Amino acid sequence: MTDYRTNNDGGGTASAVPAGSAGEANSLLNIEGLNVSFATPRGTVDVVKDVSLALAPGKALALVGESGSGKTVTARTLVGLNAANAKVNAGRLEVLGRNALKLGERQWRGLRGKDIGYVLQDALVSLDPLRTVGQEIDEALRAHGVRGKAARLERVHQALLDAGIPDPEVRAKQRSGELSGGLRQRALIAQATVLNPQLVIADEPTTALDATVQAQILELLAGLKEQGRGLVFISHDLAVVSHLADEVAVMQGGRIVESGRAAEVLSNPRHEYTRALINAIPTGAAKGRRLSAGAPVSAASLSGSPGRATEFSETAPAIVARDLVKSYPGPGGTRRTVVDGVSFTLERGRTLGIVGESGSGKSTTARIALGLTQPDAGSVTLGGFAWSGTGADQVSEEQRRRHRPDIQLVNQDPLSSFDPRFSVGRVITDALEAGSIGTSGDRTERAVTLLDQVGLPPSLFNRRPLTLSGGQRQRVAIARALALQPRVLLLDEPVSALDVSIQAQVLDLLADLQSQLGLSYLFISHDLGVIHHVSDDVLVMKDGKVVETGTAADIFTNPQTDYTRQLLAAVPELPAREPAAHVAAAPGLTVKEAS
């Protein structure tokens, strides 16, 4: 079990304790000088350093930070659920008025679920996929000695209702996999709150949810707060934080670098890290502005290399898609239409953003555009030549193959797109070889140049992609895409898996490359902020259909359809803040990233 221990010399804490909350008799949390370290075969790793927190009932505290900042470990310490090799010590660690340092496993168990509810990130994996949500909720009741099957069932249904799930009798008998993302997340909250705990801890409760669903869940969490419970939640999304939190603690490298009232911290950040974080958020307002502090990369080195022969027209649009239809066989002999009459045009040198929630058909549209999926109807031309079509217009893979270098893909998970046998250098030289670019002798040199172009040092050449950070991997994927000297890049959620500061760097890189190489981008994302930031034109999709299309400015400022309006309304926004002055004050900030 986790070793909890009082930190005797933890008096002189440097961290900020939210004013006015420390020492209150009815405070839910009162933590001073918390340190958590993990014993590993390679020595002790300090993960949480000198953290002090406090929380009063009816308030929400947000832990903000990027991967590896220690926020999850901090949160788990509050429910006594750190790994067996964790060592916890603190000057003071009071949870619900009890000294958590002295709690045994049995006592912790009495608290968990009953007095402290813990909500994890992704309900699909955070609820047992083999059991019904009813069983999961019931389990919490049984674990805390609630007797009577009928009584428990009643409470299960009530909990589901309270979490905003209609038809609880039906839903209780379904498994998490059978529920939609929103219902699933509600069920997850229901199982954590069925016993009305005073304290609810939520770890990234809305991450990976579509915007509209996210809005609903935030509302639900806000409701909990209104019921007088304390809420500790973790998020990397400052906009979400601004909506829900009363207090914010910004964590970096295991320490709290800034904390205070949410409105104050977000609108007037004092610490440079906080400022950088806020600045890195892509929004429409920041359009055209660099999100990160890094210097623009230069593509000058590439200008000298011989261009690849191509039939890509210098006059025609980069991509013209007409009336694309794609359906798949569904259960019972039915067919499910995934893409239904989608048309769009990607002009040369511009970015077309496709936005939509999961299941809207945007990825299938991208695959058709890439020539990897054959449409049932419709056609695609790429740089003026026939690229994909049906019937008489059908284009064979053999015909397509020589044009493939013109359009390249960068997707969300670059690692899976690398041959596991390949080193970074090999990934790129292989692409060069595939495009017959350069000679076998100078491909290494070219690969180094390409790495440089995406801001990676040559020292990474022999590394395995697995050992790189997420941002580095995405850069390698971009370098590989560039290796073939494409005209169009298809970017399918390229930054969705990245921390906000890394996302900022990659978005900046993409912007630099576009301006210097004259690339056309087909940019797919569920994140409206990102789409707003990067796109010239926007295509809004829902259920396989195009809902609305227009310039980014039009779509975001003057949406024509209810759906788009709904979508935009669901996006939480940061409160207005002092403009760019603070940003300029943080030059050369490098955000460290652990993946």
Added chain:
Amino acid sequence: MSTATQTARTSHTEIPRTTATAGSTGQVILKRAAGSLFVLWAAVTLTFFVLRLVPGDPVTTILGGHSAAPSAETVAAVEAQYGLDQPVLLQYVNYLAGLATGNFGTSYVFKVPVLDILGPQILPTFQLAGLALVFAWAIALAFTLLTVGRGRVLDGVGRGIEVFFAALPPFWVGIMLAVVFAVILGWFPVAGDDGFKSLVLPALALGIPLAGFIAQVTRSSFEEALAQPFVLSARARGLSDLAVRVGHALRHAILPGLTLSAWAVGSLVSSAVVAEIIFARPGLGRSLVDAIINRDLPITLAVVFIIATVYILVNLVVDVLYRVIDPRTNDKGAGA
């Protein structure tokens, strides 16, 4: 061993999955039955031709071993009676025709209808294989529940013993068990087939190495399950460690072991021969080995038929169990 690890993974492609056998339940059952019949037929056919074409003379075995000097007429009579003088293809057709009417033929060696010979062997074999499987699972689950994630030492010990078990030759285990627990200690009968007590040692001989295999796959999937967020959720609900292990992780962890077991039962029936020999038990394994050595084709074919049937049935049962344990299997293609 293929450790088929099924981690819940959110798919980013929007291509709906399709199931191989689409159609109504009736159709699925029909297809499945047809497939099973095909496998049975093919296994029998393969055995028939391979054994017929392999060199070796069944007539000698039919007429007794050493100390036999049959007359030419006797040899001819034997060949005629068993149809050995006919073309192989005709023998095959006749065999199939007999099989269709439930006639497995007459044993070359025992001169008795095959089912009379094998009838008394079937139950002991299934008892043995069944108990071996039970032991294997009991040992495997005990190891999994007691040692996985219980600190480096226990984990290492559990892991080590599992690998050690899997590395043991079953007959060697059998001999050691027999010498120690039956001959020296006298806790169990040395051999024979009477009652549960006589079943324990042979079942352990087969079960211990199997336990090693099952424990290995179960351990790795158990470890994986324990690392899943839903386990954390369950613990955050206030569940005890044991409740989490038994109620949540275990259910996920036994799936690969179940697949392995389906395969194991088929091979247990034939590999039971070593336990059957050491513990002097009747059984199909011994029948099979003796029949092959003696080229007693009708018995060999019948044992192959039985084992194939068992294999098919066990797979069916495991399929059903799989669906009970993992109801998601049913949802496949339902657009979940």
Added chain:
Amino acid sequence: MSVALEPTTTRTPLPGGGQPGNQPDGGRGRTRTTGLLAAVLRGLRGTPIGVWIAAAVLAFLVLAAVVPSLLTVKDPYIIDPAGAFTAPNAEHLFGTDQNGRDVFSRVIAGTGQSLLLGLAATAIGLVLGGLLGITAGVSGKWLDSAICRFVEILFAFPGLLLALIVIAVSGTGVVTAAIAVGVGTAPGYARMLRTQTLQVIAAPYVETARSLGRSRQHILWHTIVPNVIRPLFVLATLGVGQAIVWASSLSFLGLGAQPPAAEWGAMLADGRNYIQIAWWIAAFPGIFITLAALTTTVVGRHLQQRLEAEV
């Protein structure tokens, strides 16, 4: 660890060594180490002690297999009826057998044969299984389901029968035993490799190769096949031990190596009859079979984990 640590600070050391600090999106604070020796040392650090021991024993076995003369000077085939059943002593470390042969030198002499048998059987199983599995994986629906059915039939077919048929066709001996065991294990490998192939085909990097403009053939031979085959080495390590155990079962049925071959399985099978008066005859070959299976499995698993950590 029952809970996934968020900060995965315990990653495997990286070959090549990165320069920290000057990467835009974060080089981790890692000390710079270069050179092969350092790389090896880093690779060895963190290897559990059990794996160390297993590797050492395996190295001993390989040594015994390659240069048995280094370990024993006695002729493993010389009989001495008068000196039969001598208990282990200074002269005969493992005692003598029913024919007065030195058990130690027989065990050592048998190492080569037994390991070779295990290797050969695994190789045969992998090659046969690989041909079937990979072909099924990359083929269209028709051939795929045909091969699957065939493998299904082999599965329904008792492995022992398969082995005995091979023996009936080609007689007994180490080579036949290897073939018999290899053929017997092939269906398992076929299934495994088919799944593996399907996984590789579905992997995004295969699609990437396509979008790079690679031809079907090129993708098959340069991307799919190498990636399917990649884990085979480890699989083979895991299979060798089991093949030796399997083969020893054949010997138990009297269908293994030919006398006077010093093959472990055959020695064990012979010795079992003397277990109560001369335990050492069967005990030592038995220990060595278990050791071989154990060490290859331990080392193989470790390699597998390392490999999986890389994928």
Added chain:
Amino acid sequence: MTLRKAPWAPTALAAVVVLALAGCGGAASAQPDEADTFVFATGKDISCLDPHVNGDMPQASLAANYLDSLVSQDKEGKIRPWLAESWEVSADGLTYTFTVRDDVYFTDGTKFTAEAVKANLDHMVDPDTQSGTAGGYLKPYESTEVINETTARVTLNRPYAAFLEVLAQPFLGIESPTALKRPQAENCISPVGTGPYKIVDYIPQSKVSLVRNEDYNSAPPFAQHQGPAHIKNLEWLIVPEDSTRYGLLRAGQVDALDLMPSVHFAEAEADKKVQLVLQDRPGNPTNLMLNTTRAPFDDIKVRKAFLHSVYVEAGIDSVYFGTVTKAGGPLASTTGFYSPEFEDAYLPDPVEADRLLDEAGWTGRDEQGYRTKDGKRLTVVLPYTPAAWPTAHAALVTQIQASAKQRGFDVRIENQDFASSSEKYNNFEYDLRAGYWNTNTADVLRIVFSTEYMKSAGFVPNGSGFSNKEFDRIVNEALATDDPDIRADLYYRAQQIVSENALQLPLYNQTSQLALRQDRFANLTLEPSLSLPYIYDVTAVNAS
């Protein structure tokens, strides 16, 4: 004998289990100590229970307990009455007239009559019966004529002096004619005789259950009592694994066993609870036949060299622990007309062996030390079926292989299954072949060495492929007379010819080796014709 006393090898086993708990030996019996059930464990599987069919030793062994024979043989080898009270042999040796008992009934109620004699003999020679042994012995049989209910006249087509001896073997036991009329499948699982026990249940490959024939009144002269057997139930277990069989005896799960494993002899001898019952069997001893039909053993010099090359006696001492007796000639010492003169014809003699091989032209040596001739290695192939032989035999063969190597022979032992080796045997595709022939008559020489048995369809008893007109004449002449002196002379010359031609490497005499829990039962004897276990006289030892 250099047997080390290491009962239960505690050193090794301590490593396996804590011996502190070991209550050595005193294993609790699985069954209640019932004196009315005798459990016998046999080491070989039984095929058809009717010994007329096939005809392998395990069948005869069981048959001795539920079948009576027409005649019996006493310990001196003399033929005595049994179901036949008396008989007359015609002067030409072609007609045998049997007068049979009038008061014997089969256990199915059928009365034993002369008709039964005819039915049985006809059954044995009927090709449909598929009788390898009984039918083989009855090759000279022509027909049986039933004179009246108690008189049967058997006609042979040539003189066959061994006829009565052969009839005394349990292979040729008399079964109920009613039962014989049933389909073979039925008769194979429930044959019916007049013997002291009757079969009530049979689980193939596992056990045969017999109960006492309460009306038994036809005990043979060699029996020690008359009337029903002493023990009520007889369980006949089939336990092929040596150590298991012996373990069962030790643990008290069985009361007696056959094929007593030689490794446990010393221990069993020391065990006061166990009695060993040993008896050499008559016939052709266990041997390796040298195939004279192909090189290199077509050369008599090479054959003689081989016989001089190997050390059999040392091997027997080490692997059989002296539990079998060395054989040297073509006949086992217990066979009628056995002559001890040939026992030492081929003692190990390296010098002589080398000389003979040099003479035969095998003068070269290859890098492995084997002799060669014209670049060809001196290889002799021995197809071998381990399952068919005791472990010790395999060890002995390995020793022979090793000692022959010293002289330059490359003996290749090729392990294979029975059907594969049978095929090789039938086609003379071997150089050495392991064999023996248990029978109670010196006529075995004719079966094992005469031309007649070289081309027998399906199975070739004459494994050395020896074909010698003089020999054939002698052994057939011996059948035509029942004058013991003439027969003795003829069989002496037959043995001489076999020995001179170096046709076999005799190893040891076939032996019945039984072990009995004498703390529970006594009087386990061997019937004299084939030295098979005879349960009829077994008595329970009073526990008090």
